Structure formats: C-alpha cells, structure tokens
Amino acid sequence: MADQPMPHIDQMLCFAVYAAGHAFTRFYKPRLDALDLTYPQYLVFLVLWERDDITVKALGDKLFLDSGTITPLIKRLEARGLVQRRRDEDDERQVRIRLTSEGRALEAKALAIPLAVVEGTGLSLQGAEALRRELLALRARLDGVEER
Amino acid sequence: MADQPMPHIDQMLCFAVYAAGHAFTRFYKPRLDALDLTYPQYLVFLVLWERDDITVKALGDKLFLDSGTITPLIKRLEARGLVQRRRDEDDERQVRIRLTSEGRALEAKALAIPLAVVEGTGLSLQGAEALRRELLALRARLDGVEER
DNA sequence: CACAATTAAATTGTGCACAATAGAATTTTG
DNA sequence: CAAAATTCTATTGTGCACAATTTAATTGTG
Numbered sequence: 334m335a336d337q338p339m340p341h342i343d344q345m346l347c348f349a350v351y352a353a354g355h356a357f358t359r360f361y362k363p364r365l366d367a368l369d370l371t372y373p374q375y376l377v378f379l380v381l382w383e384r385d386d387i388t389v390k391a392l393g394d395k396l397f398l399d400s401g402t403i404t405p406l407i408k409r410l411e412a413r414g415l416v417q418r419r420r421d422e423d424d425e426r427q428v429r430i431r432l433t434s435e436g437r438a439l440e441a442k443a444l445a446i447p448l449a450v451v452e453g454t455g456l457s458l459q460g461a462e463a464l465r466r467e468l469l470a471l472r473a474r475l476d477g478v479e480e481r
Numbered sequence: 482m483a484d485q486p487m488p489h490i491d492q493m494l495c496f497a498v499y500a501a502g503h504a505f506t507r508f509y510k511p512r513l514d515a516l517d518l519t520y521p522q523y524l525v526f527l528v529l530w531e532r533d534d535i536t537v538k539a540l541g542d543k544l545f546l547d548s549g550t551i552t553p554l555i556k557r558l559e560a561r562g563l564v565q566r567r568r569d570e571d572d573e574r575q576v577r578i579r580l581t582s583e584g585r586a587l588e589a590k591a592l593a594i595p596l597a598v599v600e601g602t603g604l605s606l607q608g609a610e611a612l613r614r615e616l617l618a619l620r621a622r623l624d625g626v627e628e629r
Numbered sequence: 630c631a632c633a634a635t636t637a638a639a640t641t642g643t644g645c646a647c648a649a650t651a652g653a654a655t656t657t658t659g
Numbered sequence: 660c661a662a663a664a665t666t667c668t669a670t671t672g673t674g675c676a677c678a679a680t681t682t683a684a685t686t687g688t689g
Contacts, residue, residue: 339588340595342527342543346609347505347598349616351524352545354502355676356623357495362677373645376499379490390667395490397500400668402646409644426654426667440487447488450495454622461494464615468497471612474602475504503646510647521675538637548638550676557674574637574684 350468360453364446368439373398373406375443381416381432382440388427397476415439498616508601512594516587521546521554523591529564529580530588536575545624563587 342348358372365375373396380387380395387395393403407430410416415436421427450456490496506520513523521544528535528543535543541551555578558564563584569575598604 337592337596339527339530339592341531342524344613345527345595346604346613346616347509348524348527349613349620350498350501350505351520353498353616353620353623355545356620357498358676360623361495371644372499376490376496379487379493379496382487383489388667389669397503398645399647401648401670404669406645420668424655424667428668444485444487447493448485454619456494456619464612464619465492465494465497467612468494468501471602471604472497472501472504475501475508506646519674536637537639546675547677549640549678552639554675572637572685576638 350471360450361446364449368442368446370439373402374410375446377403377406377410378436378439378443381430381436382443385437386429386431388421388429390427392430397472410436498619508598509594512597516590516594518587521550522558523594525551525554525558526584526587526591529578529584530591533585534577534579536569536577538575540578545620558584 361372361375365372368375370378376396377392380392389400389403389407393399396403407416407418411418414433417431417433418428419431421429509520509523513520516523518526524544525540528540537548537551537555541547544551555564555566559566562581565579565581566576567579569577
C-alpha cells in the first residue's frame with residue numbers, strides 16, 4: 334500500500350502544465366493591456382478574426398470552455414462595442430457572435446503580439462511544434478477518458 | 482507589415498498549454514471530489530505534506546502564486562480544520578501554515594489519486610519526464626523575460 | 630536611538646472557470 | 660400531429676488568479 338509514496342509537486346506533469354499556463358498569462362498581460370484585453374478575451378478574438386459570426390456553442394467547442402464562462406465574457410465585449418450578439422434566425426436556441434467594425438479593427442493592433450512572443454521567448458511556431466502537439470494529444474486523452 | 486498574418490489559435494503553443502491545463506483540472510475533479518478538495522487546494526496539500534510549517538511567502542514561491550490567491554484559499558482550509566495559521570514568533574510579518582492532524586490524515590486518502598492519473602492517462606512519471614522538463618523550462622523563460 | 634526603506638500579508642475589486650439548474654426551442658418518436 | 664427527449668443559452672453560486680493598495684513589522688543608516 335505504501336509502495337507508492339505521494340509524489341513531490343516538482344515531479345508532477347500536471348503542475349508543470351499549470352505553472353506554464355499561469356506564466357503565459359502573466360507574459361501576455363503587458364502586451365494585452367495595450368489592447369485592453371484579457372488573455373481569454375484575446376483567445377476569443379483569435380477565433381472571431383479567423384471565423385466571424387460563430388455560435389456560443391461553436392466558440393466553446395473551439396476553446397474547450399462552457400457557456401457559463403463564455404456568456405459573461407462576451408457580454409463585457411458587447412458592452413464595449415467590440416462584438417454583437419443575436420439569436421440565429423433559423424434556430425433561436427443559438428446565439429451568434431459577430432465582430433463590429435471596432436472589433437475587426439483590433440486585429441491590426443494585435444498583430445504585434447505574436448511577434449513580441451516570438452522575440453521575447455525565442456519560441457518560433459515551428460520550434461515549439463513538437464511540444465504543442467504533445468500537449469494537444471495530452472488534452473485529448475484527458476478529456477477523452479471521461480467515459481469509462 | 483502584413484508579412485506576418487495573425488496565427489490561428491490551433492497553431493499556438495500558449496493555447497495548447499491553456500487547454501491542457503483546463504483538461505487536467507477537469508480530469509482531477511471527480512477524484513478530488515472524494516476528498517472535497519479543489520485542484521489548487523490539492524497542490525497546497527502536496528506542498529504541505531512534503532514540507533509542513535511553511536510561510537505564505539514560501540508557499541507562493543513554490544506554486545508561483547501570490548498572497549491574494551493563497552490567503553483566501555488557506556482560510557477556507559482553516560475553516561474546515563485542515564490547517565492552522567499563525568504568525569511567526571521571530572518575524573511577525575510572516576504567517577506560517579501548519580497541517581492539523583486531520584490535514585495530515587488526508588494524505589492517506591489522497592494516495593489513490595496519482596495512481597488513478599497514471600492508470601487513466603497512461604502517463605507514468607518517467608514517461609512524461611521530457612514533456613515536464615520542457616514545460617518547466619518554458620515557464621522559467623516566460624517569467625524570466627520580465628526584466629528587459 | 631530615530632527615521633527611512635524594505636518586506637510580508639491582507640484587503641479590495643475585476644475577471645475567468647465550472648457545476649448545477651432553469652428555461653426555451655428544436656427534433657424525435659409513436 | 661402531440662408528447663417526450665434533446666439541444667442550447669443563460670443564470671446562480673463557489674472558488675481561483677492577479678493588480679493595486681493598505682497596514683504592520685523589520686532592517687538599514689546616520
């Protein structure tokens with residue numbers, strides 16, 4: 334029973350992921366302050382700049398977040414005039430999110446951010462490719478094990 | 482200027498880290514519910530089981546969190562009788578955190594959790610070693626670039 | 630010793646993150 | 660076509676996470 338002692342926190346993969354996530358948030362903070370966006374808000378815009386007029390559901394699927402997180406976040410962006418929310422005409426259960434012209438214009442300002450990340454960390458998209466793939470595979474495994 | 486387009490979210494390392502972190506939290510949830518602990522609370526106990534009678538400052542350094550996060554978390558654990566808080570006698574600016582016997586007893590119950598993680602994900606401590614190292618190095622780089 | 634600078638914790642306020650629930654619309658089934 | 664099941668968003672409540680500020684104690688310097 335006591336064969337397996339409690340592992341130390343420094344040896345645990347989950348903690349390494351947790352700490353790296355916080356570090357990324359802190360790292361982005363000063364850059365995102367220039368756009369007056371939080372990190373999760375920035376992620377939402379990355380999706381919208383890529384695919385505008387998306388439902389809350391589809392956005393949640395993309396970001397692996399639920400509506401309880403996304404709804405208030407989007408409402409704050411709507412209050413600032415960066416996005417619009419409206420019910421889908423065909424299926425009124427769905428709410429579609431669209432960029433306003435102000436929200437679309439943010440993209441130009443945001444272009445400096447990924448450049449700053451590459452410069453600041455020495456991480457190129459290709460250089461971190463293997464790490465990224467492993468993390469996505471890990472996420473899929475963690476979320477997929479639910480049904481057992 | 483437009484040489485570098487906005488990268489897609491699926492290509493970004495920061496998002497892979499972010500999503501894997503949430504997936505870990507979700508994965509631990511049902512296991513930690515058995516102990517009535519949240520994931521950050523579990524991390525605090527991992528530290529305390531390893532090194533009891535630690536200051537808030539040292540705990541924050543270990544977990545990369547500040548007192549604004551730790552203080553209310555610890556107070557909730559104190560209210561449940563799992564830890565004790567008291568001022569250091571030599572330096573009264575510091576608050577030391579100690580396990581109660583109940584808090585210490587939790588460790589025995591918690592031993593099942595790392596086993597479940599290994600079983601559920603197929604991740605052994607050794608198997609994930611390279612990934613863990615890369616993430617810790619990444620965290621250090623992200624937190625270290627602050628001064629420029 | 631006295632006064633300034635530093636250190637440490639707590640407090641306050643904003644914003645995620647998710648579980649649980651509710652409510653409305655659509656789809657399925659008999 | 661009507662009732663039941665499903666799908667989707669919103670709401671409520673709890674708990675991080677961090678910035679900024681406040682308060683208290685310690686350390687350093689003359």
